[in-house]
Amino acid sequence: MTELTHLRSPAGIAPGNGYSHVVWGTGRFVAVSGQCAFDEAGAIVGEGDPAAQARQVFENLRRCLAAAGASFDDVVKLTYFVTDVAHLPAIREARDAVIDTARPPASSAVQVAALFRPELLVEIEAFAISPLF
Template sequence: MTSPTRILAPEGIAPGNGYSHVVWGTGRFVAISGQCALDEKGAVVGEGDARAQADQVFENLRRCLAAAGATFEDVVKLTYFVTDVAHLPAVRAARDAVISPDQLPASSAVQVSALFRPELLVEIEAFAVTDPADHA
């Protein structure tokens, strides 16, 4: 598979802040369930700290992607669920620490009233496309 094609802003669409409006690729589709700030034992990491939680979420996503033979370069879509949109700068900072500005996936951000545990502030799901030859 070649790297996914990314279009930051199609003609007539205003550029987004930190995402591509359109991303596509060919290969094996990988869906990563929403990840929260839980460590390998299921304990919450960074209670009350959106940046610490976002860092843990991206580490969990990295591990899930690796299990599928993928990296953040293969990610074509991220969906952010936050309990307060005020957490988005922390989420973006954590994202920027692992995803290059020229590899930005498509994304959506949604404020939710709660996640499955009250201590959690952020959940992120990912879709990626990998080279099927890597898994033959």
Template structure:
């Protein structure tokens, strides 16, 4: 089992003993501190308009920018994120979403994650929604 501890308050366990190694996420992340839960974010700009209709890369970039702003509002950053949950209308979009995620998240300490393909999100032009759990060092 390989364990990576970052410089702050989180420990990443990419593959516990007996579990196949993960590609693109850690199986387990633990931490001490204050829990921050960020509701699912979609590709809305600050005025509530959809960004990137039909463009998964543009939507993912807006989603991660919204997550960044929400985390900052709680005194957190992507370095504090322990879990991301992706809701996608087409799981084939996951590689692009991971590429965009890597622009925001340190690839050396990836959070735990789940990806779920859904029939639809709450507006038909939305392709992805992402929620986050973070632990801010205490």
């Protein structure tokens, strides 16, 4: 695991709910493209179900991070693209199952008109700093 510093509330900034305002560390930068709720065969998981889609997205992120020698402990930033901000509680629940909530990454959430397939409700990208080999 990389030694990361999480600053949840810098001076003069209100604390975030479930995220750090600033995260930094030393290591190898890893960027994971936005992941959607596709299984290994490319089929959509959880059509119409934001919780099921979020769980699949985080599983896909886990696999991508692992391919780069990283884990959720190394994630410094998550960006959420959602078709409806009402899905955020389900997404946060899936996130909290894999992220150390005492040391959450920085994050942004953006409501979008649509993703590239109408059945998709959420897409999440990740930036990580993994240990140097």
